[in-house]
Amino acid sequence: MLIESVELRELRLPLVSPFTTSFSTQTERNTLVLRVAGSVPTPNGRVDVVGWGECVALGEPLYSPEYIDGAKRMIQLYLLPMLARVQAEGREVTAETVGALLEKVVGHRMAKAAIEMAVLDAELRARGESFARYFGATRTRVPAGVSVGIQPSVDALLGAVGGYLDEGYVRIKLKIQPGWDLAPVAAVREQFGDEVLLQVDANAAYTLADAQHLRRLDDYGLLLIEQPLAEDDLVQHAKLATAMSTPICLDESIESAKDAADAITLGAASVINIKPGRVGGYLEAKRIHDLSRAHGVAVWCGGMLETGLGRAANAALAALDGFSLPGDISASDRFYTEDITEPFVLRDGHIDVPQGPGLGVEPILENLARVTHDTQEVWPA
Numbered sequence: 001m002l003i004e005s006v007e008l009r010e011l012r013l014p015l016v017s018p019f020t021t022s023f024s025t026q027t028e029r030n031t032l033v034l035r036v037a038g039s040v041p042t043p044n045g046r047v048d049v050v051g052w053g054e055c056v057a058l059g060e061p062l063y064s065p066e067y068i069d070g071a072k073r074m075i076q077l078y079l080l081p082m083l084a085r086v087q088a089e090g091r092e093v094t095a096e097t098v099g100a101l102l103e104k105v106v107g108h109r110m111a112k113a114a115i116e117m118a119v120l121d122a123e124l125r126a127r128g129e130s131f132a133r134y135f136g137a138t139r140t141r142v143p144a145g146v147s148v149g150i151q152p153s154v155d156a157l158l159g160a161v162g163g164y165l166d167e168g169y170v171r172i173k174l175k176i177q178p179g180w181d182l183a184p185v186a187a188v189r190e191q192f193g194d195e196v197l198l199q200v201d202a203n204a205a206y207t208l209a210d211a212q213h214l215r216r217l218d219d220y221g222l223l224l225i226e227q228p229l230a231e232d233d234l235v236q237h238a239k240l241a242t243a244m245s246t247p248i249c250l251d252e253s254i255e256s257a258k259d260a261a262d263a264i265t266l267g268a269a270s271v272i273n274i275k276p277g278r279v280g281g282y283l284e285a286k287r288i289h290d291l292s293r294a295h296g297v298a299v300w301c302g303g304m305l306e307t308g309l310g311r312a313a314n315a316a317l318a319a320l321d322g323f324s325l326p327g328d329i330s331a332s333d334r335f336y337t338e339d340i341t342e343p344f345v346l347r348d349g350h351i352d353v354p355q356g357p358g359l360g361v362e363p364i365l366e367n368l369a370r371v372t373h374d375t376q377e378v379w380p381a
């Protein structure tokens, strides 16, 4: 692709209800969307294309070190100028090379992932190929899990969970933290029975000293416990895995295929939550899927409250065979009254995988304008 312009939009989408995790309470999703325009070579000559990317960093560095303002600066001051220099040398940027071309910058995976996603979208739209087909996905719809934040009371939690089950969600994920773990899990089991697919996510809120307490979760038949310990505690997660029978799933700890290999080798994870933005892009996400599958480790697609753009790409990725557990790929209305794309809707507990070229969706410009807080043209002159 020869990039000719890049528009960087900071968005602010109000959430339908506060979303509380062990590290924050969000009432809006502050996010970053890229629109990359340029041309790609085809057998019949160059074709003008546009591609869309989404950066999953949060407004503040509370989930990971990246945050929206930092990602904006990283994209504008470092990453895009590096690609512009590649083009100035007469070379084209392709989705398969973006990661390598940006490797000199350490970290900033979410910022890099947004650029790669936009370039991949542009290339695939030009080829008339969907993300799903490009990944080699086999399914046309994926089962939808839903993430339930920490609630003000157990009654409120039971109301929320009941509502999502009534909507048809096939898997419930409860956010937990010290002081809000055994009671909510026991109440959900008591109210909705043992058949409901149920898992918990601690977002690194515990330490190994909590092992005996966490072991009591084994009584509730959970699918997994996600990221109980700190993101850099692989050895301690491996120790915790020997102290409890509930499978350990890692999220924040896995930022690359190498991390996934380390975690599997150490026995720190028997399930991996793949979030394309966290690992530097959809190509690395696919590599982690392939690696995990080779080791018989189940993966599922995590969510970062993406707009319909990221949701479309996540649904395509989650349609790969190795994604054997329901992902956090909920309907748009789980978080938003109005998405920036046509909304993703739940049908029989599933989300349809877009089949159109590229992402298969694109922003509805008036919706995008309504939630745009700031727009910058950032391709180096």
Ligand SMILES: O=C(O)CCC(=O)N[C@@H](C(=O)O)c1ccccc1
Binding pocket: 021, 058, 063, 146, 147, 201, 203, 251, 302, 303, 304, 305, 306, 328, 329, 330
């Ligand atoms: O369905 C979704 O998009 C949200 C899923 C979810 O709970 N994401 C969590 C997580 O830790 O996995 C998260 C929420 C907010 C910010 C970062 C991460």
